[in-house]
Amino acid sequence: MTETRAARRRRIRAYGDGPGVRAAALVVLIFLALPLVALVGSSFNPTPLAQFPPSGFSLRWYAAVLTSPDWLVSIQLSVLVAVLTIPSVVILATLTAYGLHRGRPKPLLTSFFMSPLIVSEVMVGLGLLTYLQGTGVLNTVTGLWLAHTLVTLPFAIRTVSISVQALDPMLERAGQSLGAGPLRVFFTVTLPQLRPGIIAGGIFAGVLSLGEVAVSTFVSGPNTTTVPLRIMSAVQFELDPSAAAVSTLLMVLSVVVMVVLSKWVDLSKAF
Amino acid sequence: MKPATRARRRLLEYLPLAPGGLFLIALFVVPLVSLFVLSLRPIDAYYEPLPGFSPDNYRTVFTTAYFSGALGYTLRMALIVTVVCAVLAFPVAWVLSRSTSKVFRMIATIVVVSPLLTSVVVRSFGWRALLAADGLVNGLLTGIGVVERPLNLLSGPVTVVVVVVHVLLPFAVVTLATSLGRIDDSLLRASASMGARPVRTFGRVVLPLSLPGLLSGAIIVFSLSMGIYVTPMLVGGANQPLAGLRVYDLAMRVFNRPGAAALSFVLFAISLLVILVLSALGRAWDRRLHD
Numbered sequence: 235m236t237e238t239r240a241a242r243r244r245r246i247r248a249y250g251d252g253p254g255v256r257a258a259a260l261v262v263l264i265f266l267a268l269p270l271v272a273l274v275g276s277s278f279n280p281t282p283l284a285q286f287p288p289s290g291f292s293l294r295w296y297a298a299v300l301t302s303p304d305w306l307v308s309i310q311l312s313v314l315v316a317v318l319t320i321p322s323v324v325i326l327a328t329l330t331a332y333g334l335h336r337g338r339p340k341p342l343l344t345s346f347f348m349s350p351l352i353v354s355e356v357m358v359g360l361g362l363l364t365y366l367q368g369t370g371v372l373n374t375v376t377g378l379w380l381a382h383t384l385v386t387l388p389f390a391i392r393t394v395s396i397s398v399q400a401l402d403p404m405l406e407r408a409g410q411s412l413g414a415g416p417l418r419v420f421f422t423v424t425l426p427q428l429r430p431g432i433i434a435g436g437i438f439a440g441v442l443s444l445g446e447v448a449v450s451t452f453v454s455g456p457n458t459t460t461v462p463l464r465i466m467s468a469v470q471f472e473l474d475p476s477a478a479a480v481s482t483l484l485m486v487l488s489v490v491v492m493v494v495l496s497k498w499v500d501l502s503k504a505f
Numbered sequence: 506m507k508p509a510t511r512a513r514r515r516l517l518e519y520l521p522l523a524p525g526g527l528f529l530i531a532l533f534v535v536p537l538v539s540l541f542v543l544s545l546r547p548i549d550a551y552y553e554p555l556p557g558f559s560p561d562n563y564r565t566v567f568t569t570a571y572f573s574g575a576l577g578y579t580l581r582m583a584l585i586v587t588v589v590c591a592v593l594a595f596p597v598a599w600v601l602s603r604s605t606s607k608v609f610r611m612i613a614t615i616v617v618v619s620p621l622l623t624s625v626v627v628r629s630f631g632w633r634a635l636l637a638a639d640g641l642v643n644g645l646l647t648g649i650g651v652v653e654r655p656l657n658l659l660s661g662p663v664t665v666v667v668v669v670v671h672v673l674l675p676f677a678v679v680t681l682a683t684s685l686g687r688i689d690d691s692l693l694r695a696s697a698s699m700g701a702r703p704v705r706t707f708g709r710v711v712l713p714l715s716l717p718g719l720l721s722g723a724i725i726v727f728s729l730s731m732g733i734y735v736t737p738m739l740v741g742g743a744n745q746p747l748a749g750l751r752v753y754d755l756a757m758r759v760f761n762r763p764g765a766a767a768l769s770f771v772l773f774a775i776s777l778l779v780i781l782v783l784s785a786l787g788r789a790w791d792r793r794l795h796d
Contacts, residue, residue, distance in 0.1 A: 262597045447626050481626070
């Protein structure tokens with residue numbers, strides 16, 4: 235579509251973004267990005283203090299992380315919990331999103347499934363802690379797995395829902411009229427159409443699991459220190475630059491995942 | 506349709522909700538109910554819960570300044586954070602949903618969505634590096650001569666608002682962007698063609714139409730900021746009068762779990778009240794728009 239320069243300017247003045255709006259947006263975007271830039275910068279600091287701006291450039295803290303047994307144990311644990319969380323969340327979220335958006339609208343049930351978002355993390359964590367005490371699940375991988383499944387489920391449901399709402403009901407009806415039973419229709423007609431939402435929801439849940447701390451602190455213990463929990467204790471006492479290096483790696487992973495994800499699904503709808 | 510088929514269809518419609526529903530009941534509803542029961546238990550000198558019921562934990566929450574003061578401080582902080590997020594979210598959401606520059610739109614999306622996928626621990630680390638005594642902000646302040654010695658910027662009410670806004674602003678932006686994107690271009694064009702300047706168009710067309718999105722963003726931001734504890738704790742330390750931090754402290758350091766439970770339920774009740782008011786406002790506004 236072509237339009238003259240003057241027409242474009244008129245359109246921008248009418249309903250696009252003028253220079254004033256852009257400048258204001260830019261200031262806010264810098265505010266959002268600045269701490270992340272500071273983090274990346276401080277991870278390259280050659281001195282044993284996470285400083286920004288850094289006083290030089292060195293990769294020694296990245297080397298320190300990759301040779302430290304403590305960090306490696308945490309990295310393995312975090313990856314394990316994320317790998318366990320993804321399938322459980324994907325199964326629960328797919329069924330739930332499908333159930334919520336087929337047939338009549340179910341506003342009450344939808345708010346029930348979204349309600350973990352309204353209850354503060356400190357309360358969810360405390361609830362899990364008191365409830366799981368004495369079951370032997372605290373301070374285990376199972377406890378983290380259950381907690382992460384719970385915390386990431388609403389986000390995954392929303393992501394899968396985007397695909398469910400785009401389903402064409404005629405295709406399911408066509409499958410039925412050709413003699414397929416409900417299960418067969420679900421697996422051969424519905425599920426393939428939901429694939430983008432399911433993949434996005436699973437990756438999304440994995441990324442959130444890798445960064446989860448607010449609820450994890452309550453169910454974890456000395457044997458189950460995930461990467462973000464270890465960063466958390468590093469930040470609380472002293473600004474350890476190796477924590478900055480790990481944080482940078484974690485952040486780069488999130489940004490890469492986001493770029494990949496945006497191919498499948500409009501992520502801004504999932505929050 | 507025969508009743509049997511209708512029942513079967515209804516069962517098929519609700520059956521997929523069973524696994525997720527049972528999971529939520531087992532790991533969310535039941536733990537919260539048992540937490541509520543715990544908050545009603547009397548406690549002994551070592552904060553161990555005793556059998557029976559008593560409102561003592563709640564009385565302590567309301568009568569001890571350490572807790573009631575934290576609740577008031579948290580409520581004020583959450584309201585300020587909500588308003589600041591609403592204001593700051595507008596230009597970014599506008600660019601995100603309607604910018605004519607594809608590049609700007611893409612940059613805005615990455616900058617807004619990547620914090621949502623980045624652990625709060627990681628973001629807090631960045632703030633620590635920026636606000637430290639030898640950090641960038643203090644360097645700038647001393648450099649241009651505003652202050653002589655570096656300030657302690659890591660704690661205090663302003664820092665709490667700034668870091669909490671930073672954590673929650675992306676939520677406000679994405680909710681608002683959805684609602685701004687839905688505004689019909691012809692309305693804006695009509696307003697402009699009838700001679701309204703952008704500011705007037707904003708006040709008379711954009712703001713009223715985006716109010717539902719603004720309010721649902723406000724609800725998310727408000728409820729998340731009421732219970733926030735990780736970011737303020739990592740930036741400014743555990744000794745700040747935030748209710749979420751007090752719950753954490755009480756449960757994990759003092760080991761007064763019944764007290765922590767009571768405080769968390771009072772916090773929850775307050776934020777639920779504000780959420781109900783906000784969503785009632787939203788519904789009333791929606792009716793006015795569509796009548």
